Amino acid sequence: MTDPQPQDAPLVAPAADPEDRAIEAALRPKNLDDFVGQKRVRRQLSLVLEASRLRGRSADHVLLSGPPGLGKTTLAMIIAAEMNAPLRISSGPAIQHAGDLAAILSSLTDGEVLFLDEIHRMSRPAEEMLYMAMEDFRVDIIVGKGPGATAIPLELPPFTLVGATTRAGLLPGPLRDRFGFTGHLEFYSTEELELVLRRSAMLMDMKVNSAAFAEIAGRSRGTPRIANRLLRRVRDWALVHGIDLIDARSASAALDMYEVDARGLDRLDRSVLTALITKFNGGPVGLSTLAIAVGEEPETVETVAEPYLVREGMLGRTPRGRIATAAAWRHLGLEMPETVAAAMPEDLFSVAPEDLLGSESGLDSWARPDS
């Protein structure tokens, strides 16, 4: 039995292995009722969809933001399914020229849902073309170059754009303003993850008791993608060990093998905290310096590891850089030195984690000190 995840990929990364990817797709809820948790977003979204059905029009454009693996792609697919509309999928990095976007837009059919993943990574000219398309369902196709260039207007059928981003703070205001509805996805509670797991176990025909669900959910980092992934690892482990009914003991024995600790921290999370504490004496240290110390891209540290560490109260983002809290030292089995404790800012947690994540004041202003 081998672990199909490449050793250096964070646990939350989308599945790389084709079989894993197929299972991930099979476990995706297909309608809003099966979509667990995110009550607020679900309620608001269902209202938006219902209203557009009643008006007989395509739904308002929807922006979904939040850390990886919380259900943005899943929701985009659900929106198309609920609207009974075809779905077209592309992503910011795939659209480097305005022409790439024009090709997609001009082939949309009436009412189609266009899902643009990682929308914050689209090129500037494409972005500007998108403004007009979103607002007026029209684009100007530029033909020729220099003084002889002419703009040929092209009418588009009404469509619904669903944009997804892990970095709402990076979206330019004019783009953000053109979405009729913005949903920010939050980490899931352990109870919600247990529901995700129960549903997945049923679909995978596994026998798992309640204590085992709780054990797996508790280690899933508030993230359904991780919950499902750990469940599959537990299933593999049970298969190899000839276990039919999975209990908490087998679940935790299986999960210990995958470097997910009892608080749900994975290898990347722990290496961020370890670097922060052992190399920078708990900080403050700037994002890019910290990222170099763990051998990752700053964006990965910022969007994959940090949101969860902030939520767990182990990492703080101060104007002077990242710091490890007393909880982080404790989690690594270390004691925070008196001198470090004395230097900790008092108002570290006066800002709610939600405000640090996704909002404009959050990610990017914090990233500035060392850039």
Ligand SMILES: Nc1ncnc2c1ncn2[C@@H]1O[C@H](COP(=O)(O)OP(=O)(O)OP(=O)(O)O)[C@@H](O)[C@H]1O
């Ligand atoms: N609310 C939910 N209920 C049940 N399962 C969910 C839910 N949200 C996500 N999942 C499961 O988690 C997996 C990952 O979700 P999804 O691909 O939608 O995340 P994402 O937010 O698009 O991540 P990324 O930012 O990496 O693209 C899906 O395969 C789906 O099965």
Ligand SMILES: [Mg+2]
């Ligand atoms: Mg996605």
